[in-house]
Amino acid sequence: MVAWAVTVAVAAWIAWSYQGLRRSNEQLAGRMEALEIAVAESRPAVDSGRQAAAAAAISLGSAAARAKELDQFRARLEQAAAVAPAPAVTKPAPTPEQIGAAGAARALLGRSIAAGRWTEESRQELAGLLNAADRDSREELARALIGAINDGRMSVEGLVL
Amino acid sequence: MMKTTALKKLLLASLAVLSVALPLSAARAGQRVPSPVSITVYSWGTYVSGNPGDARASADAYQSINCAVNTYSDGYQQGFCQATNKNNLTVSCYVNRPEMIQTIYGIGPSSYIAFNFTQGSSVCANITIENGSRFKPVTP
Numbered sequence: 001m002v003a004w005a006v007t008v009a010v011a012a013w014i015a016w017s018y019q020g021l022r023r024s025n026e027q028l029a030g031r032m033e034a035l036e037i038a039v040a041e042s043r044p045a046v047d048s049g050r051q052a053a054a055a056a057a058i059s060l061g062s063a064a065a066r067a068k069e070l071d072q073f074r075a076r077l078e079q080a081a082a083v084a085p086a087p088a089v090t091k092p093a094p095t096p097e098q099i100g101a102a103g104a105a106r107a108l109l110g111r112s113i114a115a116g117r118w119t120e121e122s123r124q125e126l127a128g129l130l131n132a133a134d135r136d137s138r139e140e141l142a143r144a145l146i147g148a149i150n151d152g153r154m155s156v157e158g159l160v161l
Numbered sequence: 162m163m164k165t166t167a168l169k170k171l172l173l174a175s176l177a178v179l180s181v182a183l184p185l186s187a188a189r190a191g192q193r194v195p196s197p198v199s200i201t202v203y204s205w206g207t208y209v210s211g212n213p214g215d216a217r218a219s220a221d222a223y224q225s226i227n228c229a230v231n232t233y234s235d236g237y238q239q240g241f242c243q244a245t246n247k248n249n250l251t252v253s254c255y256v257n258r259p260e261m262i263q264t265i266y267g268i269g270p271s272s273y274i275a276f277n278f279t280q281g282s283s284v285c286a287n288i289t290i291e292n293g294s295r296f297k298p299v300t301p
Contacts, residue, residue: 127231130231130233131233131234135235135237138233138237138239139257142239142241142255142283143255143283143284144283145283146241146253146254146255146283147281147283149243149251149252149253150207150252150253150254150278150283152250155249155251156243156245156251156253159227159229159243160241160243160251160253161229161231161239161241161253161255
């Protein structure tokens, strides 16, 4: 009698346990299915993230490459600027009056150097001629006059220019 | 007693000397830098300096130091400096850079002027002007 009761109890316990295990299994299966759905749904986002990261890496790489290219281009420009001649400055050609005044000033300076004297009268005459001459001639004549004074070829009796 | 009299005499004599010397030294107060015209030739070029006041007050009839600016009718400006020393040696240089011409405009009645140029060049390499109390003002 006792053995029968024990057997029935064990059988009942086994049946109850089986039912419990089955329910757990079903719940787990349901959760697994939900997880799979969630993973499937999140895949596009993950893919998109991966693509963005790859794009960022490409972008960084190309930025570095562009910076390098810019440096090389700048270096080439500097080299070219160093070698290239300065842009030509166009000066107007001297007028016949300017040429005449400069010629007269050269003649005056020549006479004065020959005489070995630079007088106040010479200076005043030169002032008028230099005003009528072009700028280049003024420079040339100032150089020649002062050169002759500094070399001792002319004594100076007043102002130089 | 004799000693006291001698000391009094010494004290009086000292006071007398001080009373004469102190006003004289006070009249000479202040730094003065005589700067006659100097023309020095170096290996690199010529250095010229001087103070117009000292040049004008010099005993010889030659010394002078001047700078001037010519402005032509087209607006072009050319400046120059020239100096003659006591041996009647004259040197000069010219400038056309606006900055250096501005320096020439800074010359006043008690300026110290210095300029230099490299050997064989007529162009001023440098013009220095000092205005201050150290130099003699130009007087009639």
